Amino acid sequence: MAQKIVGEPRAFNLWNFCYNASMAHCSIPEAEAILDKEFPVLDKGFVRLVDYLGGDQRIVQAARVSYGEGTKSYREDSALIDYLWRHEHTSPFEQVILTFHVKLPIFVARQWIRHRTARVNEISGRYSVMRDEFFMPEPEALSPQSDDNKQGRSDTPFDAQTASQVQEILKEGSQISYARYKQLIDLGLAREIARIGLPLSLYTEWYWQIDLHNLFRFLMLRLDPHAQREIHEYANVMLEITRHVAPAATASFERHTLRGVRFSGPEMEELRRRLGKEAEPDRKEMEGGATHESALSQKELERFEEKLRSGHQR
């Protein structure tokens, strides 16, 4: 039965780190508690943590192995994890592995599969008859094409009547294509070729295994406001699952990556200028050209200010 991830991130304690003192195999109670549970996403999808290898403690062990040192106090270990992530010393994070079972529409899977550093095993449409399960967006997810983002949709959804018309069209399309698929199967056509008329809204399932370093990269990209809403919803649930496996590492990822932004050289100049510190002289000024207040063009300034306001990379 599907279960929702609810509640705030739990307070860290030593038990979050590692259950058994030997350190050989980390069993993490917070992760054990959610193993095998289905967390629903979209109308029919889910994410399930199938297994994990290591957690915060494994990162610490891996990082300290070169010094022959073990774990220290909780505070020191968390600080080390934070230091490692902040300085992009990412290989200790690759010692932690998570395996998910995911049910997702094919159009989401097409975006997801671009993350090449995972290991994937997907249900075979050559072997099995595909189930009659299609994604139907909720009315509030149905918006016109965005005016300023060629890849996205507008923030304002359609009115209820138009949304319901869109849903009807989508529903009819999937029903017709599935009926045709069944017709071809009943004619004896091979499943591998009968499926070619099925739409991208059809649900598929896979096992997806990835290390924590690359999982954080996936989460960074897919939790960004530019990511498509539907994959964003999966990433949200996966972030919460990951917090159960490696809470200190997830907190560092959120602090430095998810809620942090990068500044370009000219943006740094602009920041220094605003803070009243001496900025690097801009090239035009050095060449004796007209002085202007900012090294950024008007458009760049707008992007910079939006970055400051929203806290998102632009």
Ligand SMILES: Cc1cc2nc3c(=O)[nH]c(=O)nc-3n(C[C@H](O)[C@H](O)[C@H](O)COP(=O)(O)OP(=O)(O)OC[C@H]3O[C@@H](n4cnc5c(N)ncnc54)[C@H](O)[C@@H]3O)c2cc1C
């Ligand atoms: C908002 C958004 C819009 C996008 N739009 C498009 C689009 O329009 N068209 C499109 O085709 N794609 C699009 N993508 C996909 C995007 O270009 C990446 O392919 C995808 O996000 C995977 O990122 P990645 O390569 O960092 O991840 P992974 O494949 O998981 O790789 C992780 C990291 O490993 C390293 N790595 C992996 N493979 C190699 C390699 N072969 N050589 C060197 N280093 C490697 C890199 O450092 C990489 O960042 C979009 C992605 C996002 C988030």
